[in-house]
Amino acid sequence: MAINLKKGGSINLSKSMTKLNKLMIGLGWEYASIPVDLDASVFILGANGKLLSDEYFIFYNNLKAPDGSVQHTGDNRTGSDNDDDEVILANLDNIHPNATEICICVTIHQALLRNHTFGMLRDAYIRIVDMDTKAEVVNYDLDSSHNAENSLVFARIKKSGNEWYFYADSQGSTSELQALVDMFV
Template sequence: MSINLKKGGSINLSKEMTKLNKVMIGLGWEKTNMNIDLDASVFILSGNQKLIADDYFVFYNNLKSPDGAIQHTGDNRTGAAEDDDEIILANLETISPNAQELAICVSIHDAVNRGHNFGLLKDAYIRIVDVDSKKEITKYDLDISHAFDNAVVFAQVRRSGNEWHFSANSQGSIAELQGLVDMYA
């Protein structure tokens, strides 16, 4: 059973399934006539909510974390795929022990120059799927609450002992991807 989260909601990923090892983070949106290019990224953070190291920022120009636990499958620039347009795979058991949080982010490429924002999107979502069982654990529909934003930290996955907790808090900005990098560097 999938849980449809609202802004600010959270679930314990470890308790949702008997044993959750690998998750797929899927980002999807419908192609628009404006050719909006969304980019999924994950910042792997230490306890101080900063990147463990620069190469623990996984995005279209760095497809894999040094520990191999987080892998971006590639950039989709159009939103024209059938289902998930961009996918990031995470193996929760092999993430560096220094990792305490995964910040799951989406930004719009070259948004300021092109006049793009999330309010121009159609049917955008982010979801988490258990890779082993293929069951959708949670889905977060991205709504017009970020109509004027071009970068959003949609959710965090936080470690608490041996468990992982998903929190959808949806913090938006107009700082594009560089603003997110500056926040976590």
């Protein structure tokens, strides 16, 4: 049974399931009136809160981390799938030893040009599935507090010792993807 988190909630992924190492991170959304193109991205960070290297920024133009630990399966531009619209696969056992955080972000493609915000969406969520058992472990719905924003640090998976924790972060802004890149470089 999945745990439904609210903003600020967390769960110890290492203790929630046995051997939770292979994750599927699914993001989904529906648009209310006009199509909105969300883009999932992942920043693999070191202890200093910065990217390990440019190659550890995973997004629609760089689908795989150099160590193969994190892979984006491709860009969905419409949010029209019945299930997860964008998927990120992660193997926590294979992640670079200097990695301490996997930061999962969502931005709206060309949001400023198109005047798109998260307020144009409904049913936006992030979930984590154990790839070995296919069981959903965590589900976190984007609440309505981000109506005017177009970029979001949706969640963080942080390492503490040998354990990984999922944090429902939900820190939004009105900047686009480049601002997030600048924050983590």
